[in-house]
Amino acid sequence: MSAPTAPSPWLPTAPCTPGPCTAHPGPAVPAAGAGRGVLRLAAGLAAVLLGVLLAPLAAPLPAAGRLLLVRCWCRAVLRAFGVRVRVTGRPAPEGGPLLVVANHVSWLDVPLVAAVLPGRMLAKREVRSWPLFGPLAALGGTLFIDRDRLRTLPATVAATARVLAAGGRVVVFPEGSTWCGRASGVFRPAAFQAALDTGSGVQPVRIDYRPAGPAAFVGEDTLGASLWRIATARRLDAEIRILDPISSLHHPDRRSLARAAQSTVARESANLPSPSVHQRVSDRPASASSVRTPS
Template identity: 40%
Template sequence: MPGRGGANPWLPVSGCGPACVPPERRGAGTVRVAWRVFALTSILLTLLPAGTLTLATPRPVRVRYWRFTARCGLVAVGLRLDLVDRRPRGARRIRGALMVANHISFFDVLAVAAVSPARFVAKREVLTSGAVGPLLRCFGVLPHRRGALRELPTTLARVSGLLRRGRPVVVFPEGTTWCGRGAGRFRPAFFQAALDTGAPVLPIHIGYHRDGRPVTTPGYLGDDELGDTFRRVLRARGLTVRVEVHPPQPPAGDRRQLAAHCEALIRPDRRHWERGRPRGYPGLRSCPSTSTTPPPPRWSPKLSRR
């Protein structure tokens, strides 16, 4: 994010900021906001503590419980889930996949967990931020210090170990959040874990909408604090988070080819933004994008592993 440790050349930096989030024209009323706060508090005090009891239950029971809890969390803050699952029926039972997704908000964790609970890799700072930290820890978030190359092998080893045990792991290869109009390049580091373990890669696209049009309200952007994003979502009306799950991809080629292929699968169609943006909303030129970067290499499952 801009202004947050940008001096480190290895630290991902987003071109998105407050200019990407227009003011709400018609927000939720006081009663609705109060109800959402009450609902979220109830989940934190009931469903999350009860989730510890599922540790002694079979895995299918745990998965259903945490999917239900994540969906309740989305409903509590006013986010409706729209799931588009493009996986073949048999592929929906694959365990131990490396799940990769674009990154817009910390609500992405709930959105993905509502589809398939997994261990998440997220920046360490989020886990020490207010009430959100304990909530994310309940969803198995693995802390990672962005830009710290010396710590990367340790984190990769943890991810590889989980994949070998048949546990799904979610990473956000952009390394930071973007508004959804702009997008970052996929960093290839964590794709090495899929190549080393032979685990399939599951690309997931996340987008936030209102009345079928993309919105940036839930974005965790620029100098936003967690509370800023929370307040925008709690005060918004008619928000939907759309989660599109693509078919599993084989761990072939090298990590850069694999990252480029998955990035091409889930990259948003920015032309839709121009068709659907409100009057007076900043155009694409105000938000740096990667549309001018060279296209990813052609994908072939026959590429040899390295």
């Protein structure tokens, strides 16, 4: 038997793991119950499947009509899973190129952002093989990145730049891996090169869930376990904050632009619980950290 392949050293990693990170700190939060969880899970998956079936029919519609349908459908998916959404800030007007960048906690981030700022998503190639979600991502024009092959990164950046140059909007989670929401990662600069190359604006977004545990999709967590945890949460609130946009013209390189976006998102961070769960897991090796979650 061959030894397991070590993760690529350049891949972003997080110390978040399913055990401590998906547990709500402090007093126990009662679950919604198995019966309600089954109903929510069935409703949520039905809403996703409906999107897969209707996506080809929406293709001929004008851009404004498609974006409206995407917003309504994403809100329906979130509502079906029992997620309550709060939006603060004013979304950027339609019609101009925009690189939307957000912190990354869960697969829920995708419909949450799309409900407010729909655009073409940048995701890891493994998402394409997910049941229901994968076909829908492909139909929605997701740009897939192979994180195990560094040499493909310039082609991904070029594809992102082409979308922006055509006046489109691309949504990126530049931490490159999910974090549990009680800590955050460094914004990787690669995608910001596409904004520089096209003179596009950057729209930072801050995502928070309360409680943070049920939404977190980290480490070796499975999609099925995450779906059930969300469906059985008694109450799950999601807040998306639209922050002040950043002009790429005011930054000389992608690293400077990435730092500015990360700083803007970090300033809006919710108060972290004390003690942080990462004080208990920080000694875990990188191989045990979050390397399987969407980028």
